[in-house]
Structures are given as structure tokens and as C-alpha cells.
Amino acid sequence: MSETPSWWRDEPLRFSPILEAAIAEFGAKGYHGTPVRDIARRVGVTVPALYYHHANKEAILLALLDGVTRDFADRARAADADAGDDPVRRLQQVVESIASGMTSRPELAALQSELGYLSGENRERQTAVRDEIEAVLTAVISDGVGSGDFVVDDLAETVRAVLGMLQWIPTWYQPGGPSSPADIALRYARLATRLVGVNDRARR
Amino acid sequence: MSETPSWWRDEPLRFSPILEAAIAEFGAKGYHGTPVRDIARRVGVTVPALYYHHANKEAILLALLDGVTRDFADRARAADADAGDDPVRRLQQVVESIASGMTSRPELAALQSELGYLSGENRERQTAVRDEIEAVLTAVISDGVGSGDFVVDDLAETVRAVLGMLQWIPTWYQPGGPSSPADIALRYARLATRLVGVNDRARR
Numbered sequence: 158m159s160e161t162p163s164w165w166r167d168e169p170l171r172f173s174p175i176l177e178a179a180i181a182e183f184g185a186k187g188y189h190g191t192p193v194r195d196i197a198r199r200v201g202v203t204v205p206a207l208y209y210h211h212a213n214k215e216a217i218l219l220a221l222l223d224g225v226t227r228d229f230a231d232r233a234r235a236a237d238a239d240a241g242d243d244p245v246r247r248l249q250q251v252v253e254s255i256a257s258g259m260t261s262r263p264e265l266a267a268l269q270s271e272l273g274y275l276s277g278e279n280r281e282r283q284t285a286v287r288d289e290i291e292a293v294l295t296a297v298i299s300d301g302v303g304s305g306d307f308v309v310d311d312l313a314e315t316v317r318a319v320l321g322m323l324q325w326i327p328t329w330y331q332p333g334g335p336s337s338p339a340d341i342a343l344r345y346a347r348l349a350t351r352l353v354g355v356n357d358r359a360r361r
Numbered sequence: 362m363s364e365t366p367s368w369w370r371d372e373p374l375r376f377s378p379i380l381e382a383a384i385a386e387f388g389a390k391g392y393h394g395t396p397v398r399d400i401a402r403r404v405g406v407t408v409p410a411l412y413y414h415h416a417n418k419e420a421i422l423l424a425l426l427d428g429v430t431r432d433f434a435d436r437a438r439a440a441d442a443d444a445g446d447d448p449v450r451r452l453q454q455v456v457e458s459i460a461s462g463m464t465s466r467p468e469l470a471a472l473q474s475e476l477g478y479l480s481g482e483n484r485e486r487q488t489a490v491r492d493e494i495e496a497v498l499t500a501v502i503s504d505g506v507g508s509g510d511f512v513v514d515d516l517a518e519t520v521r522a523v524l525g526m527l528q529w530i531p532t533w534y535q536p537g538g539p540s541s542p543a544d545i546a547l548r549y550a551r552l553a554t555r556l557v558g559v560n561d562r563a564r565r
Contacts, residue, residue, distance in 0.1 A: 187478055189393035270474040275389055310548055314540070318552050321529025322522040329521055336518070344514050348522050352552055356560040 164236035164254040166261040170228050172221065172288050174200050175210055183228045184264045188218060188271045218271055219279050223286070229258050230289040237293050244301030245355060249346035251297055255323050256342035257289070263327035291316055298353055308354035319349050368440035368458040370465040374432050374527060375508050376425065378404050379414055383421045392475045403503050422475055423483050427490070429469050434493040441497050444538045448505030449559060453550035455501055459494070460546040467531035496521055502557055512558035523553050 161167050172180065178200035182191040193214050197207040211217045236254035240247040259266045272283055294316045301307035309315040322344060330341070349356060365371050376384065382404035386395040397418050401411040415421045440458035444451040463470045476487055498520045505511035513519040527549060535546070554561060 189478070267477075272462040273471075274393070310551065311540075314545075314548055315552070317529060317533055318549070321527070322525035324527060325521060325525025336515075341518070343519055345522070347514065348519070348556055351555045351558065354555065354561070357558070 159311060162236070162239060162250075163233040164239060164250065166228070166232060166254070168256040169262045170224065170258075170265065173210075174220055175202070175207060176217065176224075180221065180264060180268075183218075183268065188214075188268070188274070193217075215275060215279065218268070219275060219283070221265065221268055222272065222275075222283050225258075225268070226249065226283060226286040226290070229255060230293075232258065232306060233290050233293040234237075234249075237297060244304055244306045246295045248294075248301065248307075248349055248353065252323065252346045252349040253342040255320075256326065257338055257347045259323060259326035260330050260332075260338040260341055263330045263332070266327035268319055269312055269324065291320065294319060301353060306353075306355065309352075315352055318352055322348065345348050366440070366443060368436040368443060368454065370432070370436060370458070370461040373466045374428065374462075376428060376470065377414075379406070379411060380421065380425055380428075383425065384466075384468060384472075387422075387472065392418075392472070392478070395412055397421075403514040403526065419479060419483065422472070423479060423487070425469065425472055426476065426479075426487050429462075429472070430487060430490040430494070433459060434490050434497075437494050437497040438463065441501060448501060448508055448510045451501045452498075452505065452511075452553055452557065455497055456523065456527065456553040457549045459524075460549045461542055463527060463530035464534050464536075464542040464545055467534050467536070470528075470531035473528070495524065498523060505557060510557075510559065513556075519556055522556055528551065 171177070173214070175196065179191075179196045182196050182199060185191075186195075191214070193207065194204050197204045200207070211220060232254040233251050236250040237247050240250040272280060275283060295312065298307060298309065298315060298319075299312055301310065302309055326341065326345075336344075347357060369510060379400065383395075383400045386400050388398075389395075395418070397411065398408050400421070400444070401408045404411070415424060436458040439454050440454040441451050444454040476484060479487060487510060499516065502511060502513065502519060502523075503516055506513055506516065530545065530549075540548075
């Protein structure tokens with residue numbers, strides 16, 4: 158691509174100074190191992206000043222997860238809209254948009270595993286945004302099945318398999334490692350097309 | 362299969378009464394939200410009696426993760442050994458063995474996300490057993506590439522994609538849901554063969 162498309166996460170997602178301090182502290186000590194006062198100290202505010210912006214530690218986690226998941230959902234939709242009608246291209250761009258989010262700030266993507274610690278209402282809010290991402294992939298794969306481009310056993314399970322392999326990226330990705338974010342995104346786009354039954358062996 | 366093979370996790374993995382109490386408490390309140398005294402109360406022992414068996418809460422988590430990961434590694438190896446020489450069958454059986462572990466006690470598989478909270482030495486011990494599982498899959502896929510049955514862009518990345526989609530199962534699997542563990546295992550076996558470039562569209 159000569160010009161970076163809007164759905165490609167090139168510049169890492171950025172947050173307010175308090176949330177950036179929280180990301181650094183959670184990265185070093187884990188969400189559960191981080192006292193709120195350490196976040197306040199890192200950003201140079203008092204604990205009451207921090208509580209003015211975020212009611213408690215869970216609210217900080219929620220603000221981060223909301224920002225990250227919303228970014229994934231918006232870019233997935235933009236990647237789909239930008240792809241035209243070809244189901245293979247639509248699937249590849251949506252997968253590339255998600256992969257680029259996983260590699261741009263892996264420490265943020267890894268926070269998703271703390272989702273279970275959110276209380277009921279907050280967890281539902283997060284789940285709703287995740288459902289948007291799943292809905293984009295479901296529509297793309299369903300259209301491809303309808304047009305005969307894709308062959309799947311079970312639509313929902315195939316969507317989950319695509320998301321599962323993408324969600325795993327932050328557990329092994331090392332910035333500056335042998336594969337660039339663009340390499341990884343292209344490989345996962347190809348793996349995803351394989352999962353929907355596109356025979357790409359002749360294309361090598 | 363008329364007789365259940367050794368690598369299929371049919372009976373759920375079981376632990377000592379203390380560890381079973383810990384699984385129940387972690388499932389209800391999360392690892393970080395569970396005080397050790399609640400585990401002791403549930404199993405009906407005093408906290409000092411519990412500490413006689415496990416030095417602290419991290420030691421309890423480690424005992425659980427060790428048991429689960431060891432079980433996955435042993436069954437993956439047995440599934441491979443039992444499959445003969447055909448790379449497709451080897452891959453399918455190894456994937457089925459892992460999938461059956463993910464669905465047999467999903468609350469245990471979900472504990473893997475707490476791995477980052479283990480201290481250095483304990484985390485390394487866990488990582489070593491995980492590497493065994495990765496090594497089984499790597500050997501199977503590498504052999505399939507060598508024989509010309511499989512075509513992959515990047516061996517390590519393909520292995521991680523297979524593991525990623527399998528690791529995601531406990532986040533959505535509901536016991537008693539529409540798909541049985543055997544259905545899920547067969548579908549993931551097919552998805553994995555697609556990831557390595559086996560064209561199965563004609564086989565439907």
C-alpha cells in the first residue's frame with residue numbers, strides 16, 4: 158500500500174497521561190499487583206486527583222479496554238467498507254486491521270485477559286463492543302459462503318477460530334523481532350482465508 | 362472411535378481436595394480475588410494445614426497449571442504416537458487431544474491467563490512444558506511440509522495460529538451447549554488441516 162489506510166493501526170493508540178501511567182504500571186506488575194497510588198505517583202498527581210478522573214482501579218481498566226476494543230471495532234468496519242465486494246479481499250483487510258492492532262501495542266491487547274475481573278455491567282459493555290468485531294467478521298464470512306467463495310462447517314465457530322488465532326498474537330509478539338507487523342498481518346490474512354476454505358496453494 | 366483412546370480427555374482431570382476447592386474459588390472470584398482462607402474454609406481445613414501442602418497461593422496456582430499443562434503435553438505426544446505416519450492424521454489427532462482438554466474442564470484451561478503472575482522460576486517451569494506441546498505440533502507440521510502434504514509460509518507462525526485458536530476455546534465454550542466436545546474437536550482438527558494448506562473442499 159502506498160498510502161496507509163485508515164484501518165491500519167500504524168501509530169500506536171495513545172491515552173491520557175493517567176491511563177498511559179496505568180498501562181506502564183500494569184505492564185510491570187500486572188493489573189492486580191498495581192496499587193492505584195503507584196499510578197498516581199508515576200503520573201505525578203495525588204490519589205484524590207486521580208480519583209477525580211477515574212472512580213477506582215476498575216474504572217481505569219475499563220477506560221483502557223473501552224478505548225482498545227472501540228478502536229478494533231471501528232477499524233474492522235473501515236477495513237471492510239474499504240475493501241469493495243470481493244469476500245477474499247474483505248476478509249483479508251479485516252484480519253489485517255485486527256492484526257495491526259495486536260502488534261501496535263501488544264501490552265494493551267494483553268489487558269483483554271483481565272476482562273473477567275470487570276463487574277457485571279462493565280463486562281457487558283465490553284462484550285457489546287467485542288460483539289461488533291465478531292459481527293463484522295461474521296458478515297464477511299457469511300457473504301463469502303453465500304457467493305460460493307468460502308466453504309465452512311460452522312459459521313460461528315469459524316469466526317471464533319479466526320479471532321482466537323489473532324487474540325493469541327500479543328502473547329508471543331516481540332516488537333523489533335524477525336517479523337514486521339506488516340508481515341504478520343499478511344500471514345494472518347492468508348491463514349484466515351485458508352480457514353474459510355480458500356485453496357491458495359497454487360498462488361505461492 | 363469405538364474405544365476411547367488414551368489421548369482423548371473424556372473424564373475431566375481431577376485434583377486433590379485442596380486444589381479442587383481452589384478451582385471452585387478461583388472460578389467464582391478470580392485468582393486475585395480469592396483469599397487463601399476461603400480455599401481452606403471450603404475444603405474444611407485450617408489455613409496452617411493448607412500451608413503444609415502448598416506454601417502460598419502462587420504455589421496452588423502453580424500446582425494446578427503444572428497438572429493441566431503436563432496433561433496436555435502428555436496427551437499431545439500420545440495422540441501423535443498413536444496416529445501412524447500420515448501427517449494429516451497426526452495433526453488431526455494432536456489437535457483433537459488439545460481441544461478435548463480445553464472442553465473437558467474449561468475453568469482450568471482459563472487459568473492459563475494467570476501465567477504472567479507467576480514469579481520468574483515458576484513461569485519458566487510452566488513455559489518449558491508449554492514448549493513441549495509446541496514441539497509436538499512443530500514436528501508434525503514440519504514432517505507434513507517435508508512430505509509435501511502441507512504448505513506453510515512460516516512454520517513457527519502456523520504452530521502459534523493453531524495453538525491460538527485452540528486456547529480461545531475456553532473463553533466461549535459452554536458445557537451442554539449445541540456442540541459436543543467431540544464435534545468441536547473434529548471441527549478444530551479440520552480447521553488446523555486447512556491452516557497447513559490441505560485442500561479439503563472436495564471432501565465434504
